[in-house]
Amino acid sequence: MSSSADDQPVLDRFAAIVGDAYTFRLPADIEPYVTERRGLWSGKSAMVLRPGSVQEVSAILKLASETGTPIVPQGGNTGLVGGQTPDDSGREIVLSLSRLNRIREIDIASNTITAEAGVVLQSLHDAADNADRLFPLSLASQGSSQIGGNLSSNAGGTAVLAYGNARELCLGVEVVLPTGEVLDDLRKLKKDNTGYDLKNLFVGAEGTLGVITAAVLKLYPKPKGREVAWVGLQNPEQALKLFALASERAGASLTAFELMIDMSLSFVLRHFAAATAPLSGDHPWHVLLEISSGRSAEDARGLLEEILGEGLESGLLDDAAIAASLGQAAAFWSLRESMSEAQKPEGASIKHDISVPVVSVPEFIDAAWRAVQKVEPRARLVCFGHMGDGNLHYNISQPEGGDPEAFLARYREINKVVHDVVRALDGSISAEHGIGRLKRDELIATAPPVAIDLMRRIKRDFDPAGIMNPGKVI
Structure with a gap:
């Protein structure tokens, strides 16, 4: 399906399903839907359709199967692996679900x-x-x-x-x-x-x-009590021991355990004017820890103080601050949530969304960093993520003052050495961002052949016309 004159009758049939008001054909209207917000993924599309009902979605897909028209479903266009963007052919129609918002x-x-x-x-x-x-x-x-x-x-x-x-x-x-x-x-x-x-x-x-x-x-x-603490410590090994302690003491009340290298925090403090350091002094690694209680605020506070007190006594942490208010708790979380955005002013970044068994997190961080340094000794490690479930955003920022294009030219090389460590530890190369276009070829090359065959069989049976988000995942 392309946007040539010969295809206009088919495009008009699609437009008739949702109406002209919800059909975008002008390049300026289409552009926000074909370019990922970071600008890393982009494509072309003959039109964007914005259905307002399940019946309209049904009619669109039925017509797409009949005419062999590829469809790219899209939500908020916030994906990070190119799963929501069309290719460069101009044949694919973007299907925006934004009007189905009840x-x-x-x-x-x-x-x-x-x-x-x-x-x-x-x-x-x-x-x-x-x-x-x-x-x-x-x-x-x-x-x-x-x-x-x-x-x-x-x-x-x-x-x-x-x-x-x-x-x-x-x-x-x-x-x-x-x-x-x-x-x-x-x-x-x-x-x-x-x-x-x-x-x-x-x-x-x-x-x-x-x-x-x-x-x-x-x-x-809703939890009746929620307490948040920021912890400074020396290394991921101590963080793993602190996680084990927190899990033992709090059980299901431990609702977050985020691990961050100091470089991640320093970028936020450098580029966000409102950001302030939660602790005095320098700490190589940080943890953001949250306790939620279904009983009371006092119960949550007591659990958190018990964990931090025991951690200090056993030498697992160097310093800690418990949020004194809801506002300070939100500020702690804002530091963590701004870490991805804070990388942009520092230049090019090669990102990895990986998971390994929780017990292997320290080993992965160390082995992957040694592998990266063999490729680019001046690179900067920007590692942060959800240690409690083994998922890390293991990002590598370009050397300070370096050439962004030259650094990104080594994307596959750095990607490979990091993912080799992931696979050696029985981990996953995609923990929460998906496969999309970014990791499709690597998935096909490295997943067990039987698994790939099963996925392809499922795809063929569900989508015999091959219209659903082609070129993604498998």
Whole structure:
């Protein structure tokens, strides 16, 4: 499918489904949908369609299968691996789910919320909060990412330790298949063993098997107490021991354990005027630790003080500060959430979204850094992430004052040495960002052949016309 004159009748048929007001054909209108926000991924598209109902999505996919028109589903366009952007052919139509933005139901007794794919994650948080409930999926991009995209990429975030990733938070889905058929599986059941768990074929599939149009999601009671501490320590080995201590003392009340190298914090302090150092003195590594209690604020505070006190006595940490107010707790979290953005003024960055067994985190950090330094001795390590679930954003910033283009030219070389260490430790090269275009070839080259064959069989059976987000994942 291209935008040539011969294709105009087909394009007009697509436009007729949603109406001219919700069909974008001018380059200026299309541009925001074909360029990823960091500018790393871009493409071309003949048009952008913005359906307002499940029926319109169904009609679009049915027509796409009939005409062999490739469709790229898109949420808030916040993905980091190119899964939501079209290719350069101009044949692919972008399907924006942003108008499917209703919260259909909040069921307090069942602790569920049913939301359409275009609901912005922050709006979902607000709706849960207004119902005196918590929706725990928390991302730096939650002001613009949409729940359909969160589910399609199986998003993680800072609360996975206690609540799981997007897949664990989803009870049921409504999906439009490439044929236009609608799978209505919007059930609230916590237990259901009636056959294959179909929803989990679509959660994490990055729009390659169908389009998620709505989902039933879990809610939780709000914690009655939440305490946050910033910790300075010497190395990841101490952080791992502190994590074991915190897990033993707090159990399920340990709701976050974020590990950060000092370089990550120094970038934030350098480039964000409002940022202030949480501790005095220099510390090679930092931990952001959160305790949540269903009983009381006093209970959360007591648990946190017990953990930090024992950590100090046993030499696991050098210094710590407990947030004295909600505002200071938010400031601590803002430091952590700004670390990715703070890399931009420092020049080019080669990023890795990896996971390894929690026990292997220190070994991975050390081995991967030694491997990177053999490639580029002047590179800077900017490592931060969710130590509690083994997921690190292991980013390598260019040498200070270096040439960004020359550094990025070594992307594959540095990528390879880091991912070689990941695989040696039985880890994953994609923990929470997905595969998209960035990691597709590496997935195909390194995953077990039987797994690749099974994925291809599933893709062929669900999408025989090959219209769903082609060139992504598999």
